[in-house]
Amino acid sequence: LTVTALHGSDTYAVGPAGSLGSLQLAEFLAVVSAYPDAESATQAAVERAAEALEAEVGAAVWPDAATVVGFPAGRAPVAELRAAATQRDRLLEVPGAGPCHIAVVPLDTEPAGHLLLARAEDPFTGEEVGLMRAMARVLALTLVMVGTISAERRLRERSEQQAEENDHLVRTLQDRQRLMESLSEIERAIARHDPIQSILDTITTQARGLLGADAALLRMLDPDDAGTLVLASANGVAQSAAQELARVPLAAAEITPPSFDRADLPGGLCTAMAAAVRESDEVVGSLVVASSRPDHRFTPADRQTLAAFADHVSLAVTDARTVQAMHAAFHDALTGLATRALFLDRLAAAALRRDRPTVGLLFVDLDRFKIVNDTMGHAAGDALLVQVADRIRGCLRAGDTAARFGGDEFAALLWGADLEESGRVADRIIEAVRRPYLVNGRQVYINASIGIATGVAGECDADDLLRDADVAMYHAKRNGKGRRQVFEPHMHEELIERMLLEADLRRALERDELVLHYQPIISLDSGRVTGFEALLRWHRPGHGLVPPAQFVPLAEETGLIVPIGGWVLAEACRQADDWRRRFGPGTSIEMNVNLSARQLEQPGLVAEVAEVLARTQLPPSALVLEITETVLHSNVEAASATLGALKRLGIRLALDDFGTGYSSLSCLQQFPVDIIKIDRSFVESGRDGGRSTAFATAIVQLGQMLNLETVAEGIESTEHLDALRAARCEVGQGYLFSRPVPADQAAALLNRT
């Protein structure tokens, strides 16, 4: 499907079937019904049907006659076409076109015939066959009416004075004109995509009026019960009576008089007839007209008219479904914004347009959305996205397009906007997104990070523009979130560097480039080593030893932290066990290993830890897993359960960077923590007139009250050490004692103690 809309956020073109079918039928109807005789009407019908469906062959065949196009004149294989009309699963060999697919629909004439089309390469779709069926109906109607008119005309010629018959001729002609106008009106309504209910109501109204009936009812398949038809539209029936008619069995879909009796009709109506509504050969509904006059007789021509209306119900329903499918394909179901596909199409069109000098593109990513989604649930996340989408839409100018790319990523296409104008729109979006939201009765705050790229229309490439805006957004996010960033070419280099880093990091594990360094944890009283914290280093080829700050965030972001973290755990445990064996089982050395948020989310974490302990034979009590409090906020319940299970293995848990989060105390209460690690910022006293030291003291006292061990981090001077000793902190680590060192040097430290 080609989406061709260039303006507006909610316009789109429809697919090849649906409304095109109704338009083609309108064209067909106008042409065929204009012919005064059966022969030329049939010829035109066959030609136009073939043209409408781009078929090579068109044929109307009866047992005693045939009209064929697509073969050299006089050489049409009529017998073969007649056979093909009844044996459908075959190909027709057409000179110049090769083997052709066949589609056949009945022609409801006397005698019965078939309309047949044959097309090279593409088989016919169900919708195309539906269109053919409607065309065949129009042709049959035309032939019946042309027959009636010529009969009347002959009669009239015999007896010019017979005024009554004269009137009849005029009436017949008028009826035909009214029917064609009425069908055209319905087709136009379908083409305009009028609301489906209004189209169905028009059909029942027109059918009732044109057939001189007192009531018209349309029943369609119950979507929940394929054996039952339910009322979809009624005309000339009181509301109470319509209720009575609400449900009938599917078998009643197509019944002709006189077998159609009062059984399915409300009071007062006695003569009726019904035509089936079909979609791809399946009966999906029934159109009924009924009269309250016992002497009313519906004629065969009336039956065909009703069938034509029933075909139009099918067209309308198919079209509505197509429009709905198109809308679904190109609009995000949750927010109603354009999808990525539609957006890209419009962006490509905008990039080509020369009548507007520039095009602006905003790439919008929400900050903190994941936290809301994880803590409040997906339904709340969805509700929030809907509100965000509305706000973004509200910030755009007329004609701009907003899209949701999935997750919490949005984009906006700004027609004719330069950098300045794009910046203004981005500011409006940031301001709008920043305002508080009410979700499930709670106030929620999020931010938007926006990347901006602009291009010169007619010169820029849509893909490049999108990539630039994406890169700029990434920079905005890294620079502090809730801000906008205009794309600059150097960002690409940084992005490429980052991609190289990621590629190397992925290979680092298998190439044995990762290594652990160990920083001793010291008893502040005795100076003895009580344990080590395992810290990751990377020997990146060509770059030397890379500190964790340069690659751990990327590993977190990409999920590589999970395998890497697993390796760290196993290696640290192996090393600890090795030392225990070397320095005697009595050596009480603890190994501290950091656990990332991603690892904590892994369902297999507890089993993995248990497996490592079993394999290395390290006593669980010798392992300390360090967790930062931000890790614990993302999903409190799950984290609590995992930590509980880890504790049951016998290992101990340390809360890292304690004091830096806003809910440190509640963490102590919520999670089964054994050790508090005092953040280095409280250890580096002096700069703030002793407040930090006071804080460190308070943390130590808190630990004592809660029976938790406290470990001070970042001890770099004897002043730090003295202050901590004074605060009665028992254990610590820092450069004053040792930097993190390779395993052999760590072993030497152990040796010394």
Place this chain on the structure above:
Amino acid sequence: MAVGRSTDRDSYRAGAAAAAGALAHDDARLVLVFASVGHDPAELVRGVTDVTGRVPLIGASTSGEIAVEGPADRSVVVTVLGGPGFTVSVTASIDLASRQRAAGAEVAAGVEAVRGSEHQVLLLLADGMVGQQQEVIRGVYGVLGASVPIVGGCSGDDLRMESTWLLHDDRVLSNAVLGAAIGSDAPFGIGVDHGWRKVGDGLAVTESADGRVRRLDDEPALDVYLGRLGAPEAAYTDQDEFTRFALRHPLALRRRGGEEMRFIAGADLATRELLCVADVPAGAMVWLTEGDDQSVLSATDVACRSALDMLGDRPPIGLLAFDCVARRGVLGDEGIRQEIARIERQGDGAAVAGFYTYGEYARVRGSTGFHNQTLVVLAVS
């Protein structure tokens, strides 16, 4: 296939010189003459036939001639198709305007004479001032069915829109259609593309009759057309300005296999209707379009490639281009030089001839095949 050209102002001399340049073979089977409407057609054809003798001839006045040396005006381009592999039958049908369909059927009958050849094509040249050319295709298709592809173009008069002429052997005709049924032992290829981009959403033709598009989406067609395309003020009130604008913004008529372009020849400023040369039926879906030199030029490559692809691994001996004059309007003089250079490049040494037309014929699939504002290329192998 060989091509000769002359820019001599004297029609007789021009015809003779171009024909002499094209007569590379002894066994010429068909002579095609594409010449400026400014030439005296009777003198021109006398000059050509004095060189080519009684070889079947068809020709047309143009809105610009195409040959390997590039485009030209006031020139004559003569193409001679010859060799033992070809058989040709030429037919003319007159009074086209009142009987397009019957005329189409008449020229199609000429194909019978070349039925013995393995490959056939029907080359049509029709008077570009006559409307309802789709009926010609219906007439042809009624006789040939899918068995023979159709290709060709409609004569022009340098956009004067007054009168054009056709040449059939030694006769000068107007209001006519000519058919050259060509049979060959090697395949033909036909490529079609236009290069116009759709603007905005599709519009339903809610009222239309006899080439007058009255309403689009139930609004006056002219206002919808000018408004949605952001036409300049002058196009609303000045007929010439409108025509200039419309030349670059044809309608795209929706078809299952793509679009058929429709040239808007004028507007009725009083009734707010669009006047089209070819049929734009009520109930059809159309798009407004725009084009620029790049989009139009890229269509040139597409049309040539698809024509050449149909030849399989056989090299082309010639390419005939039937190129809408409106595409020429968009490309400008420099653009059409580039366009013809592209055709030449695609042909890789094959002879190139053709002209700027008032309508193009191409039927390869299905049963329709009258185009506007389109490039049709016939590759001969």
